[in-house]
Amino acid sequence: MALKRIGTQTVKLSNPPSMVSTASIVGPKEGDGPLKDYYDVILEDDLWGEESFEKAEAKIQEEAIKLAIQNADLSPNQIEYLFSGDLLNQITSSGYAARQLEIPYFGLYGACSTMTESLSLGAMIIDGGFADKVVCATSSHFSSAERQFRFPLEYGAQRPFSSQWTVTGAGAVVLSSTGNGPYITYVTTGRIQDYGITDANNMGAAMVPAAIDTITRHFKDTGYNPEDYDLIITGDLASIGKNVLLDLMRKEGYDLSNNYTDCGVEIFDNVRQDTHAGASGCGCAAVVLSAYIYEEMLKGNLNRVLLVATGALHSPISVLQNESIPGIAHGITIDNMIF
Amino acid sequence: MALKRIGTQTVKLSNPPSMVSTASIVGPKEGDGPLKDYYDVILEDDLWGEESFEKAEAKIQEEAIKLAIQNADLSPNQIEYLFSGDLLNQITSSGYAARQLEIPYFGLYGACSTMTESLSLGAMIIDGGFADKVVCATSSHFSSAERQFRFPLEYGAQRPFSSQWTVTGAGAVVLSSTGNGPYITYVTTGRIQDYGITDANNMGAAMVPAAIDTITRHFKDTGYNPEDYDLIITGDLASIGKNVLLDLMRKEGYDLSNNYTDCGVEIFDNVRQDTHAGASGCGCAAVVLSAYIYEEMLKGNLNRVLLVATGALHSPISVLQNESIPGIAHGITIDNMIF
Numbered sequence A, B: 001m002a003l004k005r006i007g008t009q010t011v012k013l014s015n016p017p018s019m020v021s022t023a024s025i026v027g028p029k030e031g032d033g034p035l036k037d038y039y040d041v042i043l044e045d046d047l048w049g050e051e052s053f054e055k056a057e058a059k060i061q062e063e064a065i066k067l068a069i070q071n072a073d074l075s076p077n078q079i080e081y082l083f084s085g086d087l088l089n090q091i092t093s094s095g096y097a098a099r100q101l102e103i104p105y106f107g108l109y110g111a112c113s114t115m116t117e118s119l120s121l122g123a124m125i126i127d128g129g130f131a132d133k134v135v136c137a138t139s140s141h142f143s144s145a146e147r148q149f150r151f152p153l154e155y156g157a158q159r160p161f162s163s164q165w166t167v168t169g170a171g172a173v174v175l176s177s178t179g180n181g182p183y184i185t186y187v188t189t190g191r192i193q194d195y196g197i198t199d200a201n202n203m204g205a206a207m208v209p210a211a212i213d214t215i216t217r218h219f220k221d222t223g224y225n226p227e228d229y230d231l232i233i234t235g236d237l238a239s240i241g242k243n244v245l246l247d248l249m250r251k252e253g254y255d256l257s258n259n260y261t262d263c264g265v266e267i268f269d270n271v272r273q274d275t276h277a278g279a280s281g282c283g284c285a286a287v288v289l290s291a292y293i294y295e296e297m298l299k300g301n302l303n304r305v306l307l308v309a310t311g312a313l314h315s316p317i318s319v320l321q322n323e324s325i326p327g328i329a330h331g332i333t334i335d336n337m338i339f
Helices: A052-072 A089-099 A110-125 A142-149 A205-220 A240-252 A282-298 A316-320 B051-069 B089-099 B111-127 B143-151 B204-222 B238-251 B282-298 B314-321
Strands: A010-012 A018-026 A081-086 A105-108 A135-142 A164-165 A169-176 A184-190 A231-233 A259-264 A278-280 A305-314 A327-335 B010-012 B018-026 B081-086 B105-108 B135-141 B163-168 B170-178 B183-188 B231-235 B260-262 B278-280 B302-314 B327-335
Touching: A010 A205, A010 B231, A018 A052, A018 A282, A052 A081, A052 A089, A052 A135, A052 A142, A052 A169, A081 A110, A089 A105, A089 A135, A089 B089, A089 B314, A105 A110, A105 B105, A105 B111, A105 B143, A105 B231, A110 A135, A110 A169, A110 A184, A110 A282, A110 A305, A110 A327, A110 B105, A110 B111, A135 A282, A135 B143, A142 A164, A169 A282, A169 B010, A184 A205, A205 A231, A205 A240, A205 A278, A205 A305, A231 A240, A231 A282, A231 B163, A240 A259, A282 A305, A282 B238, A305 B143, A316 B089, B010 B204, B018 B051, B018 B282, B051 B081, B051 B089, B051 B135, B051 B143, B051 B170, B081 B089, B089 B105, B089 B135, B105 B111, B111 B135, B111 B170, B111 B282, B111 B302, B111 B327, B135 B143, B143 B163, B170 B282, B183 B204, B183 B314, B204 B231, B204 B238, B204 B278, B204 B302, B204 B327, B231 B238, B231 B282, B238 B260, B282 B302, B282 B327
Parallel strands: A081 A105, A081 A135, A164 A278, A231 A259, A231 A305, B081 B105, B081 B135, B163 B278, B231 B260, B231 B302
Antiparallel strands: A010 A184, A018 A169, A135 A169, A184 A327, A305 A327, B010 B183, B018 B170, B135 B170, B183 B327, B302 B327
């Protein structure tokens, strides 16, 4: 067993990569939400001059990546790898964004867990000595996701109260082998959990078992407890999943009531903004990390964060074929200090 | 710049991971092709007892992964990471296969380049000290791909002569930090190339620029020349792309006429089996590697191979929206000896 591994699913990075910059670009609805003061760019409309929602999403991701690179005073040719993904079929938002950037590219699919999947791989690739600088990015778009996963917007379909609102936005992080933090110190990689949920309008419930599996495994592997963290934040269980997770973690022996929340709960005002259970989408954890978490860590208001992005790995076809919805959750520890 | 990097897009692995086992499972048409004696399992029908092509593809990938693990005398709980992907929307074949295996899972999307994407990441993760054993796998299925990317089979649509036949099959490789080879010694990661091809029935042409970019970059980064390899093999340019590549590489100053072929050319007898330009699909490079290349390397008939799987990163939606087809190619060097 290699020395960097601890426990069964966690690695401890020996030279923790530094998050030297981030960027976040969001749509108008997100820009009207509780985290509005944290975003780099708030769009006035969600097409951003493009002729389709899909092209707009690719542009949002591309511009977020460029802005993160610029925020680090770097140029794209100084970035050795791009790790990115999104929700669209064949992850075309990421592919078309990467096409414009000429950075060696690894395309990922982890549904809404993709941001921590990309950071997990990016951090290990830097720590392993294969790169000095990488960019990790994801995006999602309410309108491209609705028509792909559910109904064309023009149908005016009514959304059940358990449904989540896909975030329009992209987040990007530049990781570097050198820098002053925040640092990625631990990576706990998820196994798929499937408790038989078949309701694609209740994805929070479908993803909770994966989040619980990864968080408890993280604690067991590292020896940490909930109180060792300033913030434990999943993405995107939203309000239903958040409460289920709190209950079930208590049964596992962990009380998360003091320092736990979910990206899908924080990004919208669910009552005023009519988002029902809360938010979802690859872009949700990406912009909450790139905007809110990153800024609060730089200010020192948060010093140690466990971010566990969660993904539902179904497709519209698999649901029609009576398959249940597998969930996955990837956790990373972000530290202001390295010990 | 970290020491493992050479040139601009290549890393040289310091403790090259060993391919300790492989497995290949193919459909009946592939099992009737020129490489039939190399496969582990040839299916009698492409549903394999499942009720949909999509479920069959997931089963094929799952069984290939299990067989590769078994061929290495290991059990799934000894595998630290699974890197896999496929062509289906939301890569559900890989997700549903991974669900059955309980191995920490990284989902990838690189279209038909996914096999070398997974091997690139798996090899670096082992070489970096983050794992001792990983599995890299991909699958594709003619019938699930046709109805997703082109037309339902029931339409009986006529295929143009430039079209490629998606391989029904899955390949899986167990990489280990210890073993007697063949070893993955170099990883050259591709940048997206897009020369404006918009014909989704001529994907070989769309992917050629990416293959040329990665192969020439590999030679420049490593200092190797074509004659340093027993075999240089792309996947899946098929017959049209193969000839274009040979011509254009000559213009770049490299003569590949003695030792170059393409996975999509080798797997079918295009005339007898009526496959037009040749084969494609994530499963194509995966089974050619897991069956033919691996066995010929074990026999010593091949000692150094450059495998460059190529992917077309479009979607049916992006083509309808008048986007061109971006290509990517990831290269790995497989060596029987480490120097």
